[in-house]
Amino acid sequence: xxxxxxxxxxxxxxxxxxxxxxxxxxxxxxxxxTDPEIASVAxxxxxxxIEYAQIAxxxxxxxDVLKFAETMxxxxxxxxxxxxxxxxxxxxxxxxxxTTKSFLAGAVKTKxxxxxxxxxVFNKAxxxxxxxxxxxxxxxxxxxxxxxxxxxxxxxxLQSALPLFKTHLAHAEMVQKEFK
Amino acid sequence: xxxxxKRGGMILGSILxxxxxxxxxxxxxRAINVPEPDSTVANAxxxxxxxxGLHFVEIKDMKFQPESLSxxxxxxxxxxxxxxxxxxxxxxxxxxxxxxxxxPGQSWSLVVTKSADYYCSIHLVMKxxxxxx
Numbered sequence: 010x011x012x013x014x015x016x017x018x019x020x021x022x023x024x025x026x027x028x029x030x031x032x033x034x035x036x037x038x039x040x041x042x043t044d045p046e047i048a049s050v051a052x053x054x055x056x057x058x059i060e061y062a063q064i065a066x067x068x069x070x071x072x073d074v075l076k077f078a079e080t081m082x083x084x085x086x087x088x089x090x091x092x093x094x095x096x097x098x099x100x101x102x103x104x105x106x107x108t109t110k111s112f113l114a115g116a117v118k119t120k121x122x123x124x125x126x127x128x129x130v131f132n133k134a135x136x137x138x139x140x141x142x143x144x145x146x147x148x149x150x151x152x153x154x155x156x157x158x159x160x161x162x163x164x165x166x167l168q169s170a171l172p173l174f175k176t177h178l179a180h181a182e183m184v185q186k187e188f189k
Numbered sequence: 190x191x192x193x194x195k196r197g198g199m200i201l202g203s204i205l206x207x208x209x210x211x212x213x214x215x216x217x218x219r220a221i222n223v224p225e226p227d228s229t230v231a232n233a234x235x236x237x238x239x240x241x242g243l244h245f246v247e248i249k250d251m252k253f254q255p256e257s258l259s260x261x262x263x264x265x266x267x268x269x270x271x272x273x274x275x276x277x278x279x280x281x282x283x284x285x286x287x288x289x290x291x292x293p294g295q296s297w298s299l300v301v302t303k304s305a306d307y308y309c310s311i312h313l314v315m316k317x318x319x320x321x322x
Contacts, residue, residue, distance in 0.1 A: 080311050084274045087293075091273055169250075169273050176251040179314040 042108065042157045048096045049103035050112065050154060051167070054146055055085040055092070057116040061142070064123050065135050073184045074132050081139070081177065088170055095162055133188035140185055143178040150174065243267065246317065248276050248291070248309075253317035260301050262321050267298040276315070281306040 042050065058081050065078035096103055119138055126134050150171055158164040242264035247254045249271040260266060268278050270291040278297060279287040287310070288297035301319055309315040 083311075087274045166273075172250040172252075173272070173274060176312050176314055180312060183314065 042106065042153065043104070044099075044158060044160050044163055045096075045101050045104035046106040046108070047154050047158050047163060047167075048092055048101055049105055049109045050149075051092045051170075052089050052103055053109045053112050054149075055089045057112060058085045058139075058142065058146075059089075060116065060120065061123065061135065061138065064120065065131075068123075068127070068131050069135065071129075071132050071187075073187060074136060077136070077139070077180060077184050080180070084173060084177070088166075088173070091166055095166055099160060099162065101160075129188060136181055136185045136188060139181040140178065143174055143181060147171065147174050147178065245269065247271055248278075251312060251315060253278075253307075253309075253315065256316070257318040257320070259320045259322050262302055263300060265298050265300050266319065267296055269296040270294065275311065276309045277311055278307055278317075279310045281308045281316070284310075 062078040062082040062085075065074055066082070069075055069078070095101075123131065123134060123138070150167055155164060155167045155171070158167055242261060244258055244260055244264060244266045246258065246266060246268045248268055251272060253268070258266065268288065268291070270276050270293055273293055275290045275292050277288050277290055278299075282305075285305070286299060288299075290311075291297055301321060304321045305319045307317050307319065
């Protein structure tokens with residue numbers, strides 16, 4: 010029993026480290042992101058959380074985890090749809106950049122860890138990662154993407170996404186209590 | 190002279206007719222003629238005269254605004270989703286009523302008969318309260 014708990018704690022630690030390792034690289038960027046780069050970061054970050062949700066929907070049987078994953082998949086898809094529509098309207102082509110690559114590299118590691126877990130060990134790892142990922146995403150949107158955005162409509166979309174991510178974090182923390 | 194009398198009679202008649210029309214029935218009875226908003230269909234639009242037992246709740250920035258609302262029994266409350274994601278409005282304790290999914294821009298209204306705590310069943314931390322005075 011103790012061994013199981015230790016494994017769960019260790020894998021959670023690995024996932025949280027993975028999520029945090031990929032994020033600070035973004036904050037450390039001294040160069041200001043351009044609007045096409047911000048659009049790319051926004052789409053990528055949302056897409057990654059949809060992919061985490063898809064893994065949860067495949068692997069979990071816990072009703073609260075499944076409901077949370079369903080909400081993540083739908084909400085982040087809505088943000089992507091709006092970001093893509095706005096980019097099209099503004100004639101902006103999302104541009105890959107170091108931040109996008111950092112997100113993607115972190116996601117590859119996290120998905121591998123999630124895919125290797127089962128049962129409640131998976132549930133805990135997934136929801137712990139969601140808490141860490143949303144905390145980091147909120148920090149990036151608030152302190153990097155919104156200040157860097159120059160187009161007012163792009164800035165406004167990011168500002169609308171902020172309370173959404175904060176609500177996701179509160180929801181994730183609520184579900185997390187089940188797996189303490 | 191006859192013309193003046195005729196005109197006076199017409200004006201008096203009009204006033205009496207207006208008075209009679211307006212005083213027919215109590216305000217409640219008059220309200221019967223106002224169609225009640227459908228409480229089950231998204232986008233239902235209440236047709237109450239302005240300011241007559243009609244309240245608005247904005248769903249904005251992932252909150253019900255105002256979160257707490259005092260109403261009279263039979264008043265209509267209309268929620269409108271101004272956010273970028275789908276929400277719903279669901280009675281919390283026994284799921285006695287729900288709006289179903291409200292896409293961005295959609296509205297839904299309910300004739301309130303009982304106090305209730307409600308929430309968004311998609312975003313469980315979003316909560317609101319209706320108090321019937």
